[in-house]
Amino acid sequence: MLKEAITYSIPKDHTVRLVQITDPHLFADAEGHLLGVNTASSLKAVVSTVKALSYPADLLLATGDISQDFSAQSYRNFVEAVAPLHLPCHYLPGNHDDLRIMTLHMQGKHVYGQQRVIVGNWQIILLDSTVHGKPGGHLAESQFALIRKAIAAEPDKHVLLVMHHNPIHVQCTWLDQHWMDNGAEFIAEMASYPQVKGMLWGHVHQALEQTITGQHGPINLMATPSTCIQFKPLSPYFALDMVQPGYRLLELHADGSMQTNVHRVPGERFSPDVKASGY
Numbered sequence: 140m141l142k143e144a145i146t147y148s149i150p151k152d153h154t155v156r157l158v159q160i161t162d163p164h165l166f167a168d169a170e171g172h173l174l175g176v177n178t179a180s181s182l183k184a185v186v187s188t189v190k191a192l193s194y195p196a197d198l199l200l201a202t203g204d205i206s207q208d209f210s211a212q213s214y215r216n217f218v219e220a221v222a223p224l225h226l227p228c229h230y231l232p233g234n235h236d237d238l239r240i241m242t243l244h245m246q247g248k249h250v251y252g253q254q255r256v257i258v259g260n261w262q263i264i265l266l267d268s269t270v271h272g273k274p275g276g277h278l279a280e281s282q283f284a285l286i287r288k289a290i291a292a293e294p295d296k297h298v299l300l301v302m303h304h305n306p307i308h309v310q311c312t313w314l315d316q317h318w319m320d321n322g323a324e325f326i327a328e329m330a331s332y333p334q335v336k337g338m339l340w341g342h343v344h345q346a347l348e349q350t351i352t353g354q355h356g357p358i359n360l361m362a363t364p365s366t367c368i369q370f371k372p373l374s375p376y377f378a379l380d381m382v383q384p385g386y387r388l389l390e391l392h393a394d395g396s397m398q399t400n401v402h403r404v405p406g407e408r409f410s411p412d413v414k415a416s417g418y
């Protein structure tokens with residue numbers, strides 16, 4: 140059975156505007172640090188940067204690794220931290236999340252863990268790519284089934300697929316061992332659906348944009364920086380990047396095209412421990 144979608148009544152010719160925030164790695168303790176970065180402070184800086192833009196977003200996507208300590212309080216902290224944006228928040232789990240604790244404590248009037256959103260001329264499908272106890276991902280058959288049913292239920296909507304793990308390699312050897320290990324199958328099937336226009340994820344703590352040619356036209360692949368530490372692109376071994384925490388804005392046009400940009404916190408406030416070799 141396909142669960143009901145959350146539907147926003149926005150005119151079909153309207154451009155849908157999204158903010159994506161990913162990998163905040165929060166702790167119960169507001170003083171919690173990940174490799175030298177206070178993750179509550181860096182998320183707060185990202186939220187302030189988004190707010191300062193006065194971007195007319197329709198909703199917020201939170202794409203996993205909300206917590207670094209699996210605590211109930213870390214999830215409550217997240218809901219409180221993004222409240223100043225006054226946006227409905229749609230979330231999915233990452234490898235550092237516990238979906239049960241997350242579901243219980245990511246609570247708020249407009250906080251949703253449901254897997255489908257219908258907004259304007261678009262259907263956004265939020266997938267669970269996690270594998271219990273593992274940093275890497277895999278897309279289960281149940282998630283493929285969800286996508287097939289969702290597309291069949293709304294064949295006239297353009298589709299944005301959102302997940303935590305990267306379905307393609309990002310060319311960081313150490314990190315690519317933790318990718319979505321059936322990403323190639325996933326991409327091959329998705330490329331056959333005319334509705335699928337984009338795929339969006341977190342996990343890799345860096346910005347990446349690629350366009351692939353689907354059977355019916357281009358598909359945009361997008362990865363987004365974490366709101367805390369950044370991984371150095373194209374590094375064979377674990378290495379942090381000194382660029383600042385960031386987020387992504389997306390404009391989904393009614394004709395199926397999209398525009399998107401990554402933005403970062405201004406200044407040089409956040410400097411992780413460059414000598415770190417992992418976490």
Ligand SMILES: Nc1ncnc2c1ncn2[C@@H]1O[C@@H]2COP(=O)(O)O[C@H]2[C@H]1O
Nearest residue numbers: 204234235274313317342377416417418
């Ligand atoms: N040095 C390392 N080598 C391989 N994996 C690592 C290393 N350090 C951390 N990781 C894992 O790789 C993951 C990539 O991003 P995550 O935020 O999911 O969390 C990270 C850890 O689970």
Ligand SMILES: [Fe+2]
Nearest residue numbers: 162204342365
């Ligand atoms: Fe992460």
